[in-house]
Amino acid sequence: MQTQQLVPMALMQTLTYVLQNSNFYKKSFKGINTVSNEFSFHEWRKLPFxxxxxxxxxxxxxxxxxxxxxxxxxxxxxxxxxxxxxxxxxxxxxxxxxxxxxxxxxxxxxxxxxxxxxxxxxxxxxxxxxxxxxxxxxxxxxxxxxxxxxxxxxxxxxxxxxxxxxxxxxxxxxxxxxxxxxxxxxxxxxxxxxxxxxxxxxxxxxxxxxxxxxxxxxxxxxxxxxxxxxxxxxxxxxxxxxxxxxxxxxxxxxxxxxxxxxxxxxxxxxxxxITTLVTTGTPLVRYKTGxxxxxxxxxxxxxxxxxxxxxxxxRKNQMIKFKGTTIFPQTIFDVFDVIEEVVCYKIIVSKDDFHNDLITILLQKELMDSTIFKLIVEKCQSRLKVIPTFKFEALELIQAQVYKKNLRKPEKIVFI
Ligand SMILES: [Zn+2]
The missing domain is CATH 3.40.50.12780 (ANL, N-terminal domain)
Known part of the structure; x- marks a missing residue:
């Protein structure tokens, strides 16, 4: 996108609307003049996130x-x-x-x-x-x-x-x-x-x-x-x-x-x-989703x-730094989702005394000492380059921690 290019009308309408109606943007965009029709992407990029x-x-x-x-x-x-x-x-x-x-x-x-x-x-x-x-x-x-x-x-x-x-x-x-x-x-x-x-x-x-x-x-x-x-x-x-x-x-x-x-x-x-268009209740401009x-x-x-x-x-704030490698949760999901015998698992990311991330995986207790567990360890080694800590619990207990009644999505990972 050329920075000289003018921003589209719908975007201008959002900008004009928030400057008139949103107390947050009235303060945040103080001094910004949208009356001119010459608002280019060059100026748009200067708007704070x-x-x-x-x-x-x-x-x-x-x-x-x-x-x-x-x-x-x-x-x-x-x-x-x-x-x-x-x-x-x-x-x-x-x-x-x-x-x-x-x-x-x-x-x-x-x-x-x-x-x-x-x-x-x-x-x-x-x-x-x-x-x-x-x-x-x-x-x-x-x-x-x-x-x-x-x-x-x-x-x-x-x-x-x-x-x-x-x-x-x-x-x-x-x-x-x-x-x-x-x-x-x-x-x-x-x-x-x-x-x-x-x-x-x-x-x-x-x-x-x-x-x-x-x-x-x-x-x-x-x-x-x-x-x-x-x-x-x-x-x-x-x-x-x-x-x-x-x-x-x-x-x-x-x-x-x-x-x-x-x-x-x-x-x-x-x-x-993102910037919302045609939103009136809670319009957002240049919102960083992470x-x-x-x-x-x-x-x-x-x-x-x-x-x-x-x-x-x-997510930007879900990057896990583990023993010198950076891991996103999806990489860990990919390791465990592929193994059919793993019906449900939970990943717990915590910090040690030196503020390093620690990864603990809860697995169903039937897998302890099994050949499947050996396979899991090998997969962690090859995909994650590190082996997390494992804890074994009853399947129902793990499911209760993943599919919580008050949550809308399964909580496969938690940062504590
Ligand atoms: Zn298509």
Whole structure:
């Protein structure tokens, strides 16, 4: 992008709107004149970033409409740090519905389809309500089962015959495990598509990663990746070409920036920085998500020219420094997801007395002293270059620590 190029009208509208309505940006962008139509990307790049701490420390200053106009109060998932509130106006809810309608349409969901939602819709969770609204906007049907309880999920699948599931992919492994143990056919049921949230299912070449492969090995389903965070109130979703998740350019402006704040080249990796478009409740400008992914600018084989994001490589603040190597959680997930005998595991990252990261892995006690455990150690050695500490517990106890009732996503890793 040429820095002399003028910023698009939609971006100017966001900038003008926050300067008039957001107390945070009135202070943060003091002295910035947007009256001129000559606002170029050169000037845009000088705008300070917004980060999660800004929203958490000045939460109410981000509210850009009177509180009485807020239709829905959502909170961030709290992957790191305390959750913050994102205030949605009625028009933001409409935007959310359009976002998810377009997003699901990319994954081939259409009018008349039946979708089973395996994520929570309450607890101020944005994704659940976004899916609900989007499915209504698409004129499709929804079965709101919510997270967990494989028995209930299967009862519903067999009874209502949904074509599409929306789920976290590691939970699909548990569904598969349940089906195998209870004589439910994975070859002959209604499910054709699973829209995956919260976890990567592809590697950086867009092939299915170990988690994705483990699902499709047993279940002939088409998996679609998504990427979203609450603050952006928008989802990036794969089309049928499955070559990265598409940006919805009407709802969000995307920058993928290197360490120096410069836009990365096509196919390069950087931090995802977003600016919301047509948002009125909690508009954000140059918000640093902390998520790292590759950006792809070439026209997709589906015909869309919207930029795409590759799988999330990791979060900036989830880099683990372990015995001289740097590891992202996904690398550890890849080691354990591939081993079928590992039904569930939990990674605990802590600090020693010298502030070095320590990695402990909880594994089911049946694996202790087994040949599978020897294989795990070998895989850690070759993939991670280091061997973490292992602790063995009953499977149910590990599952309770991963699929916590008050959490929306499985907590496969925790930093303490
Ligand atoms: Zn495409």
């Amino acid at each position: 917004t980060c999660k701490d800004d929203i958490s420390e000045n939460n109410l200053d981000f509210l850009a409409v009177p509180m009485s106009e807020i239709a829905d109060f959502v909170t961030t998932s709290g992957t790191m740090g305390d959750p913050v509130t994102i205030y949605l106006s009625r028009s933001d809810l409409k935007r959310l519905a359009i976002n998810e309608r377009d997003s699901l349409a990319l994954a081939g969901v259409k009018e008349g389809d039946l979708v089973q939602l395996m994520t929570t819709i309450d607890r101020q969770f944005m994704a659940g309500i976004a899916y609900y609204l989007g499915i209504q906007e698409l004129k499709a049907g929804i079965i709101r089962i919510g997270p967990g309880v494989p028995e209930l999920q299967w009862t519903s699948i067999l009874k209502y015959k949904p074509r599409v599931l929306i789920a976290v992919p590691s939970f699909i492994l548990i569904l598969i495990d349940y089906a195998k143990k209870h004589g439910i056919s994975l070859l002959d049921n209604s499910v054709e598509t699973i829209v995956c949230i919260g976890e990567s299912i592809r590697d950086d070449k867009f092939n299915l990663n170990v988690l994705g492969n483990r699902i499709t090995k047993d279940w002939n389903v088409n998996l679609y990746s998504t990427y979203a965070c609450t603050e952006m109130a928008t989802a990036f979703t794969e089309c049928h070409a499955q070559q990265g998740c598409h940006l919805n350019e009407n709802l969000l402006f995307l920058e993928v920036l290197d360490e120096n704040g410069n836009e990365v080249e096509d196919g390069e990796e950087g931090e995802i920085v 998520d790292i992914a590759k950006r792809f600018n070439q026209i997709c084989s589906c015909g869309s020219s919207s930029p795409r994001l590759g799988p999330i490589v990791g």
